[in-house]
Amino acid sequence: MLSTMQDVPLTVTRLLDHGMRVHARSRITTWTGEGEPRRRTFAEAGARAAQLAHALHDELGVRGDDRVATLMFNNAEHVEAYFAVPAMGAVLHTLNLRLPAEQLVWIVQHAADRVVVVDGSLIPVLAPLLPRMTSVQHVVVSGAGDRSALEGTHARVHDYEELIAGRPVTYDWPEIDERQAAAMCYTSGTTGDPKGVVYSHRSIYLHSMQVNMAESMGLTDRDTSLIVVPQFHVNAWGLPHATFMTGFNMLMPDRFLQPAPLAEMIERERPTHAAAVPTIWQGLLAELNARPRDVSSLAQVTIGGSACPRSLMEAFDARGMRVCHAWGMTETSPLGTVARPPAHAVGTDEELGYRLTQGRFPAGVEARLTGPDGERLPWDGKSAGELEVRGPWIAGAYYNGPDAEPLRPEDKFSPDGWLKTGDVGTISPDGYLTLTDRAKDVIKSGGEWISSVALENALMAHPDVVEAAVVAVPDERWGERPLATVVLKDGAAADFAALRTFLAEEARIAKWQLPERWTVVDAVPKTSVGKFDKKVLRRQYAAGELDVTRL
């Protein structure tokens, strides 16, 4: 039996139209470093989005699902592109300006981007790569910058303001199927080529509703959000789309991401909410300790991207800034969990523990844990498995090029279509996720999993240990066993038996999880972003290059 409800699609166009009308007065404030910030209302930004769409269509020939890329910081013009491009039926492709040059070129070519909108301040990033971005026909420069570096390639160069000036401030937006592509973002995994995630109008709309639910960020037009997390990083966690739904104001830092200007913009513009990764917050805290500022407006701080250390949460709490931890990934739009404590824990000793988990799943995210042998594990807060998720804003495949079928690698998607997150953890009976390891680093020993991260943290608590990395190595009897690699303090002796006893007695690691294989290294090999490079250790072990003691 069919319902009698209207069949109305969930589209970015609807968010644009709603925001610029009902929340016409809400503001996008872009920091400019000196002088007054650039202030624009949603009504103005919406009118300019219409002008941009006319320019892209009439002047640059953007048609159908052409890709329009952005290489931009967080600013009002980037927001205009966020709405104009999907609303006209094209696909917004946000480029991560911190990627290695080769990957940027690869991604632009793979997506076949036809236009790149670039901040003037980022011309030095784009210019040397542009000759190899053969799909790009037009470059649109927003803001001041030396354009001469962009001349002389196959691409035509335009000025954003000149391009949109004088064009109509309304646009007859097409009707769009909600399952059509609206935006795309490539993940920058440590191995293999980047993988494109293509968000639909539907997924963005539903994700925006979730962001605005009271259990998530729950902002209204009385709020101002300092959006530090980049717009090229999973759509700035969905905040720019969510703003046009409920009218909360945006404070955009543009390229001023250092602690001092961030502290200054908080004091001057008085945001009530902010969103960023832990490193930004660590820096801000140090800045505030060195040069106190009035940051009393900032009641709520969303932290994601990597785990929030307890010390950081406590330091922010002490300043009246309530930290809310969240977890997600490019493939999850990104809102996967939000760590608001359950009602029964509020005001109790349990509260901080809940807030330090990755958080609780919303209704839109189904979750399950899969053990080493593919078995489903219970939500008991103890059984560790790989997290798999399902939901209307979660990827079920990767983009495989303009005319190719979407790609569904079996290590990333289960046969029934769930996303395998590559994260290993536990889920409590009340749906709180605690991540303990990456699936590729976990040690599969006799049908059970041993967390490399848990062993590392325990080892690094020993006074003689500077750093420790634990990796899986092959074992005839158990399949895999942990190899403990430690960097010792100057002058400390390599007493592995003592370290093993420490793990068992002080850190209460279960006996079957204790490493038999031990080695000392001068330093743990690291990736370009400073993470332990466990691939190198595994290769060195396989090649017999490590001096391993067996207890």
Place this chain on the structure above:
Amino acid sequence: MLSTMQDVPLTVTRLLDHGMRVHARSRITTWTGEGEPRRRTFAEAGARAAQLAHALHDELGVRGDDRVATLMFNNAEHVEAYFAVPAMGAVLHTLNLRLPAEQLVWIVQHAADRVVVVDGSLIPVLAPLLPRMTSVQHVVVSGAGDRSALEGTHARVHDYEELIAGRPVTYDWPEIDERQAAAMCYTSGTTGDPKGVVYSHRSIYLHSMQVNMAESMGLTDRDTSLIVVPQFHVNAWGLPHATFMTGFNMLMPDRFLQPAPLAEMIERERPTHAAAVPTIWQGLLAELNARPRDVSSLAQVTIGGSACPRSLMEAFDARGMRVCHAWGMTETSPLGTVARPPAHAVGTDEELGYRLTQGRFPAGVEARLTGPDGERLPWDGKSAGELEVRGPWIAGAYYNGPDAEPLRPEDKFSPDGWLKTGDVGTISPDGYLTLTDRAKDVIKSGGEWISSVALENALMAHPDVVEAAVVAVPDERWGERPLATVVLKDGAAADFAALRTFLAEEARIAKWQLPERWTVVDAVPKTSVGKFDKKVLRRQYAAGELDVTRL
């Protein structure tokens, strides 16, 4: 270009599964009048919903999209039916127990309800009608009541608890297309047969998200909502579905809807939120004035169903209970607008004015005003037109029987599918709706609309006038003109010229809107629910039965 997002349907099943797992500890508390309330967790209610589904399927033979009706107050068992019936793929039909008997029979037959679940306390309502409800094969009685009155018809009678006892507490819920029917509710218009609105899984899911957004009710698991608005009245404004999404607790009054028990349950159970129509709140206020209670927990009160008088809002505000006005109808699920003031008005003289409007449209509700000649009117706060709405939780047709095409009467739906609400009003530039009249009562004079309600309110402000009703009557020159019908105070003279001057000078009614035709009546004819029955007045005028003075 297709997105790479998972294609996951938005279903009531998902709400059920999420609520009973992630919000397992949240509670449904049902008032019992004496002794302890009946307390049940979401986990328990979810398990019982599975048992109910097994009973309906295995014992009562419910299949496919069979309709299962409820004739129940707000209580935990009604919530169980809310989830069990749609999740198993069948359709929940909530019956309005206050409808005239003939309409109840008509509705049950029209929907072809196969099962009726009835509160024991409502057996006296059902029993005399049951012989004529020929589609009903099974009656399931929940709670105490005299079942003998139900015996001896074609229908088998079951006890709810006996029926579900011992059945499995999990159910292998089918995969459901989100556009399939989940629930239905008939509108009880003043003219013609009742019309069935069929909600889809999608519309209920999206509406639940909207209810939980911070700009709407914005509740979380720290809240308890006293749900006075009946579950048979547009799904209790969507609250029972919304609870399983975010885990706020439900306090259900069952049949104890009188001011005294409501005041007692607020004091004892300490809800943070409540939802009801104005008459309930008027009664509660009088009760609290007569017998003070500690109602300090109640921070937020949602009022809808009809306009909230200013005096009521101010009286609640003075007690620390913040009133939030909302507008909707059966056809809009019902959330159409919520009157949270815009940020710029908070704390100013404008704030109360905004809160007394019907409210602001959320992104999911598109709105337009249509004038007397079908023209679109601007959102300028002045131009009055019929409100038309569009959105994913708004009806686009009516149910026309089991095998018939949905019905789309042209007076209820525009050719492009928008719902014509039958309400006339204005929309401010920032999207706030103010309703001034019903479309059928508005006076279409020379291509402009005159609000009958505005004239009535102005007339009733005159000291000599007890009641006033204004209706449209045919006019050769203007099409229609207002006829003013007044009930005068004992001893007052019928000085129509003075009343007309009063309207122009004191009430500042525009000259072209002033009535020329006047009459005095002993009482304004009323409908069974106490509203002015303007049909009667128009008929009396047409038949020459009124003594009309023309100024």
